[in-house]
Amino acid sequence: MSHTHDPRAKLPDAPYSDNERLKDESDYLHGSIAADLGDGITGAFRGDNFQLIRFHGMYEQDNRDLRAERTEQKLEPLKSMMLRCRLPGGIITPQQWLGIDEFAGENTLYGSIRITNRQTFQYHGVLKPNIKAMHQWLHKLGLDSIATASDVNRNVLCTTNPVESALHREAHEWAKKISMHLLPRTTAYADIWLDGEKVFTTEPTKPLNKEIADGVEPILGKNYLPRKFKTAVVIPPDNEVDIHSNDLGFVAIEENGHLVGFNVLVGGGLSSEHGNTTTYPNTSYEFGYVPLSHTLHCAEAVVSTQRDWGDRSDRKHARTRYTLERVGVDVFKAEVEKRMGIKFEPIRPYHFTTRGDRIGWVKGEEGNWHLTLYIENGRLIDTDDKPLKTGMREIAKIHKGNFRLTANQNLIVAGVAPKDKAKIEKLARKYGLISDKVTKQRENSMACVSLPTCPLAMAEAERFIPGLIDQVDAIMAKHGMADEHIVLRVTGCPNGCGRAMLAEIGLVGKAIGRYNLFAGGNRIGTRIPRLYKENITEPEILAILDEWIGAWARERKTDEGFGDYAIRTGIVKPVLDPPRDFWAA
Template sequence: MVQTPIKTSKVEKLKERSNFLREPLLTELKQDTTHFSEDAIQILKFHGSYQQDNRDNRVKGQEKDYQMMLRTRSPGGFIPPELFLALDKLSIEYGNQTLRVTTRQGFQIHGILKKNLKEVIKNILSSMGSTLSACGDVNRNIMSPPPPFKNKPEYQYAFEYANNIADLLNPQSGAYYEIWLDGEKAISAQEAPEVVAARKSKGKGMIVENSPEPIYGEQFLPRKFKICVTVPGDNSIDVYTHDISLVVMTNKKGELQGFNVLAGGGLGRTHNKEETFARICDEIGYIDKADVYDLVKAIVATQRDYGDRFNRRHSRMKYLIHDWGVEKFKSTVQGYLGKELKPYKKLPKWEYQDFLGWYEQGDGKWFFGIGVENGRVKDEGAFQLKTALREIVEQLNLPMRLSGNHNIILCEIAPEHKETVENILKNRGIETDPEAIEPLTRYSMACPALPTCGLAVTESERALPGITDRIRSLLNKLGMVNEHFTIRMTGCPNGCARPYMAELGFVGSAPGKYQIWLGGTPNQTQLAQPYEQKMPVEDLETFFEPIFVFFMQNRKAKESFGSFCSRVGFAAIRNFSANYTIGSYMDTDTTKRKFRKNQRRVSVPDEVFPQLKEIAQKEGRPMNQIIADALSDYFTKSKEA
């Protein structure tokens, strides 16, 4: 039986009286207005859309430039050719002319007016797509590694189970089709029989009896819920950042045996709210393949019944596991499941791959990965990615897979069509050699932020290209021409581009200022930590120069930047920076850089450092100069005494 919390938030009450996600959205959709009410906006999210306004167009005293962002539900990032062509056309006719690949392997269309929203969703549904539960307090788009390997069964299993679990956890009330298709069910792939059977499986309290929503109930989940299915060693989907991560386990013959299970990841947080924090998954155990659907339902039921429904900042499952501890969480899940989990199985080291360039699928065909800077699919000057993709899909009828690093993989390419794909891309100004892409750009991500995201406090997508250019120039200046690392940027602390797993994370903290996170790893297996609270973007070079110099002078062989920052610790980095003079290096040889060493360094306590830095910024003087002046003044007074 589902427990009823004593206190619930306003959003919980709204969900409860929405008639399973119908009202007030259905009523307001029929009204001749430019935007929805706050109540309708909350319900609209479950249908895959956020109401936004273009903040570049705000004029005091005038109504906001309201528009809708629409997001696709695309498990494993699969986009059939019909859907891409429809999205391309819809973005031109009703959107802002662009598409955006999300970091959860879906497409977003920005700029849709309220009056056109129903027509756009209807077209998506008629083109083998969906937006249902792409947003809202439900299971979001399920991720899996994007490469369509046909000769690696573990990849096929990951994609298959991502699809099946997405179907299992889809809302069932029918409200979505009533609103957007006037009650007609969209033509879609038939659900697997095991999924239909799993939805009816009751377990011990997993199901809400006599409800149109047997898994979710009338209040759905306390907050958004994220799942991935991957294969051992492949961390192209940030395995530690999800509410549930399943790892395909096969035998030596490549036959599926079961899944390793991790749970409790999540990156959203709020500045100056220490009770909110980024968290990575815990290892929970191993489940046989026959029980995996029931296990997923048991974990969802645990979050449904025990997640915080009063404080939405504390309502993600990561906080439930943090508060309870892994053992209590595991015991509760096993109670719903009716059986114990087996021990977690050993895995190989996780590695990140972006799968750019040409790869054989294993069935005689090829796939080709295209790097998409910050996921924005657009035509801009000589760079015409959107047109190139349209031409390729129209001519060759190719499906695509979207990656968790917002890139695009074109699939099912016959050998005789490889040249056609290359020529179209080159003719439209698209780089086809992944090694020619600037590495800082290749391994970077940014959220959209301004001007459309209502949560953004500063720029992200529009700022990151300039940031990476400046960092590259600084690295080159310091003789570090071959150095690169993962950079991720968000315009607010919610973490949509997963900056807390990056080697260098920028998190918007005020207009033109960023919290700096250091210490993630290239394979995204370790949380970064906050190093600086509000770095003005104009100070980027002077801020990072001493950090990069310290890294260059003290790194171990083949040590990554993030691993270095984690190993030496922030106190050591701050002490070096405090005693470093900007530009204090000598280029004595065109092939070798030497730096003047500070023969005698003076360290300051951590609690003094923020005060010292504040004074330095206020007076426009280097911190080491302030220390020198203070000591000089002290020695003078000592002599006089």
């Protein structure tokens, strides 16, 4: 990539987006949220507050299934909040889980807890009168939702190692340190939700780089970042966090079982816009290796460079990958090196072999056991045949280890003593948390929430995928592939929440009942799939999959995943350079 002008110069003569105005005028994210809470006329937030609450970890939603009925009754849409907790690395105690469960059961419209692929949980359907109580409840549990949405660094992911190791413990600690270091410094969260009570037992670390601006927000700045920013820590050979989907990735490098530093990857992201060829998903670029002592320097330098150089006029081009495309990878990397005070060392060798969760029991290095539970779409709720939420509550009452939420929407009951293993398994089976009927294909499929609550949804995803997988399982069995799987993901729109743009087969919602079909990603999550056919229905999709899977069964090489087969046989051409290649025919 080349660049012909100063990257710090103002971007094209376009006015800044209105989001920049509202951030600038927000008094460091306070806005008038506190006053708005007392407005009982509407269940919504007014004006700028609709956007500002996102910095506090919430999105305003309504149940789109009920819109027409409520409109007919001359009622406002049923407004409620979705809250996403901040949980770096996804580790939580059973005691915290019991508190989370209690609030969900008594104070949300749907009664569910949803594990997300950002390795945390979400509440859906919290009404306005319960919002402040929700934040105070989380605070008592030692949790918060600071910076889990909007133009900040969001929840930091980390590989969940069910075997338990010193390396995993060290990597998880660094995920927490990175999260803390990049948090907003404003007191808005505490002022609005906690009546000024201090949020952290220890203050976020101070900025390290001389180039960082002074003031209330020394790392993020008064106007925060141009767009959302995602960070993950991965421990090879497992790539369950889909490291290439993140703006900033830290690849753990170990020597003799202990962490010594990280390879740094920058510029990943999966969202695009239907038909807008200036938008594209992208896998991240390798910048180089840094020792542990410069991890926070590096994270801060990447974030601050994106803060200063990112596009604040067009939010569709405001993510880090577009900044890299505009200024050049080498130019951006040189600026990061300048700000962190050292040069990147050459990338240390690493490779990925897996990214799915190991469902079932795994014996740990220290003699304890770890049980990974498959949670379809991450949704924990009680139904007549599967009281999953109750089951997790009963396990939490007796479990002496911890729980780990995975980036594949599953949950690990970690650190089970041998004497407690049978008791935990009995509970898990009693409440439907373990089922021998879950296929490999179902374990390796994923969907975003989409309808009815997501305002961006164009098509079904979470409610669509269980029935779809039933039919894909039948096709797999028909062709003698029942013990195999394809990494298959469905998103209700092209914004990327279900990570379909790193799947072997991805379905992206276009309209109710219609999807764009992508193919050619790989099993380890390092290649973007290509659009095969646009705006097709479920029967059309299944007919295509039947043909593909039949051919794959007949012609595959030993252990060849479907995505690699699709590239080798020319079903689609590989996406080699996403910025220029993603939209190519």
